[in-house]
Amino acid sequence: xxxxxxxxxxxxxxxxxxxxxxxxxxxxxxxxxxxxxxxxxxxxxxxxxxxxxxxxxxxxxxxxxxxxxxxxxxxxxxxxxxxxxxxxxxxxxxxxxxxxxxxxxxxxxxxxxxxxxxxxxxxxxxxxxxxxxxxxxxxxxxxxxxxx
Numbered sequence: 097x098x099x100x101x102x103x104x105x106x107x108x109x110x111x112x113x114x115x116x117x118x119x120x121x122x123x124x125x126x127x128x129x130x131x132x133x134x135x136x137x138x139x140x141x142x143x144x145x146x147x148x149x150x151x152x153x154x155x156x157x158x159x160x161x162x163x164x165x166x167x168x169x170x171x172x173x174x175x176x177x178x179x180x181x182x183x184x185x186x187x188x189x190x191x192x193x194x195x196x197x198x199x200x201x202x203x204x205x206x207x208x209x210x211x212x213x214x215x216x217x218x219x220x221x222x223x224x225x226x227x228x229x230x231x232x233x234x235x236x237x238x239x240x241x242x243x244x
Contacts, residue, residue: 119160119193120144126200126226127156141186151237157187157205162195164218174215179208189233190214194221202229204236 120143124134133147134156144156157179164173177192190208192201199221208214 115160115162115195116143116158118195119191120158122160122193122195122198123156123158123191123200127230130227130230132230139186141180144191148234151234151241154188154237155186156189156191158191158193159214160193160195164196172217174217175221177214177216178212179214180211185210188237192216194218197221199223200226202226202233204233204240206236206240
């Protein structure tokens with residue numbers, strides 16, 4: 097599966113909300129392909145309400161960026177995403193979107209450090225990792241649900 101991704105330049109957008117909205121739409125696209133129903137919402141710390149047959153309703157926070165950031169000589173370029181405490185506490189999982197590649201990675205919110213920057217190397221953003229990261233995230237969330 098390959099999704100066309102036009103050349104995206106962060107300076108082409110008037111506001112970070114524009115970048116975020118595109119990230120939410122792309123995330124919804126991938127989730128719907130994998131039979132996760134989505135509704136966009138405007139809530140603090142939650143961008144999508146998602147429903148699965150196995151887990152019921154889930155909340156997803158979407159973080160999107162348009163470009164890599166150079167992080168010192170040894171680490172190379174990475175995608176940077178800020179995760180706040182509010183987002184971590186109000187969502188079940190996060191979607192990190194590399195708009196320049198048209199790809200998404202999913203992480204359970206419980207595994208993220210609140211109030212920090214999530215750095216992800218470009219090699220992690222691959223088509224197979226979309227489904228693999230979603231499967232892993234839902235497996236973690238299923239374990240949490242069973243333990244509760």
